[in-house]
Amino acid sequence: MSPAPDTATATAPVIAARRLVKTYGIGDAVVHALAGVDLTVQQGDYVAIMGSSGSGKSTLMNILGCLDVPTTGRYLLDGIDVGGLDERQLSLVRNRKIGFIFQSFNLVPRTNALAQVELPLAYAGVKAAERRRRAMAALTMVGLADRAEHKPNELSGGQQQRVAVARALVTSPAMLLADEPTGNLDSHSTKEVLGIVDRLNDSGRTVVLITHEDEVAHHAKRVIRLVDGLIVSDERQAPVEGPPPAMAGAAGALTRGGVR
């Protein structure tokens, strides 16, 4: 499930959404959170979805994350039509295909980092030894192997978000869905977390990132702007193949492993 970047375009798109509409309320009080969004995201792409509050970006993120269903429209995630799935199948899809990163980290309290990262694997029914091995590998990837036994309240905000990133990538999902991942972090931790996300994308992982900060959007290969539930601009900053712009731009200093 982690194809090399150069083969990405040949396979089915990770996201294929057609005329997504989401309305809340009824009658005169009806609100169109999404008013017909078409979106295709190829494997290996790094998309930033931007918009002010009320633009519908959170609704879009919920639908893309299979946490909510569109009122009308069709959404194919990694080739699977999500519309026809029941709750049980949806939880399976979330477990296998999506890695969530939230603004407020959302770690399980009183549970150490290793157990946090093991959690999605536990729900997927992976055996304990294998689970441990994969969780440790994911924690190593975010540079927190030495903090495996620490609980959330013993970690800094940046470290907590890195644990959340490890948890999101441990199942090798089709895409990472990050909702304002740096919204609660200081500039140093922001750099750290974004560096890890860049690196993950560089190694072929599809990333969809929701943000309202331009600095964060600069890391993406493609920037989509939402206004009133409609896509108003869609600009590409870097090709789908190849490294994300932040890594390419700093090529001189950061050729190998830009983040440490």
Add this chain to the structure above:
Amino acid sequence: MNPLETLRFAVLGLSANKVRSGLTMLGILIGVAAVILLLAVGNGSSQAVKDSIDALGTNALTVSSGAGFGAQSTATSTKPLTIDDARALADQSQAPDIKGVAPEVQTSQTALYEGTSHTVSSVIGTYPAYFEASNSKVVQGDYFSNDDVLAARKVAVIGSTTATDLFGTASPIGKKIVLGGTPLTVVGELATKGSGTGFQDPDDVIIAPLPTVQNAYSGFGSLSQILVEASSADTTTQAQNEITTVLMGTHGIKDPTAVDFRVSSQTTLLSTRSSTTQTFTVLLGAVAAISLLVGGIGITNIMLVTVTERTREIGLRKAIGAPKGVILSQFLAESTLLSLIGAGLGVAVALIGAHFTIVGIKPVVIPASVWGAFAIAVAIGLFFGSYPASRAASLRPIEALRHE
């Protein structure tokens, strides 16, 4: 998710709030312990009643004067029981199922021995047949004989409590006591009968020949009661009918509904007593069951609080792929674990508590009540936990994640 994993999550969840979990368990603990212990007390008291009635002798029938409280009698006048009634009952041709007859007079007197004074609650004047009918055995000395009765000798057989109070550890045999001004020679000491029905100590007794007691204290009037021993436990009913027939003859009564005496057997006494203790046990059990129910409601309450508190966590777990069933079983496991541990500790407390005497009753634990209370407590955990758990499981992830 295997069951072991679910259990591990449940333990983690419970240990996160130790005080709260502990208090919730306490509710179940008290409920279970109360059910087991109170039923044991009820059972213990009915056991005690049964034992004391056995000690009175199972073949014994008691004839007393007057219409009973239970038996609605239309007797206009009451003839007292006399020695002649007793003699008539002793006639084998009229009452073949009667083995022994002991007329009784009862009084209460103060006994003196070398400066020690003791008020004996029951001084009984009777015939030697009394000893067998009432299941009284001597451990020291001997019973008094028919000769002693005929000669109205001043002899007495005393109960164990009376003996200890007057003589301490010394043997009372052959000693002279002064009972209500009359000197009596102790010829025998009775075996201890035990705590009895609770109202009167059956071992605090002095038994003397009937004419001796009549002479000294009660006078030659009516008898207090007549103790009759049936030939066997199976013939008590026949013996009871024979007594009624004979006494109707001696009292000149034609109408069997208008008798002026009452025949009660130990079995009727037993059934009244045991039905009383049964009611008592049921009441105690009901009170205990209510406390168990309250404990169960405590579980629901605490689990609802827990679910509300952990809404975000539930939302997150669902977002990263926990199916509904896993969330449901996690919270059910928590509530069942609460009740399981609470019930286990409750059983332990009850079993320890049953070693102590409670309000004079030695509790006798009913094994079925232990399993029953335990099973009910666990079922309560499942039942009362199912509402909060299903609420947790049906939370929608986006709303749960947004929850503050």
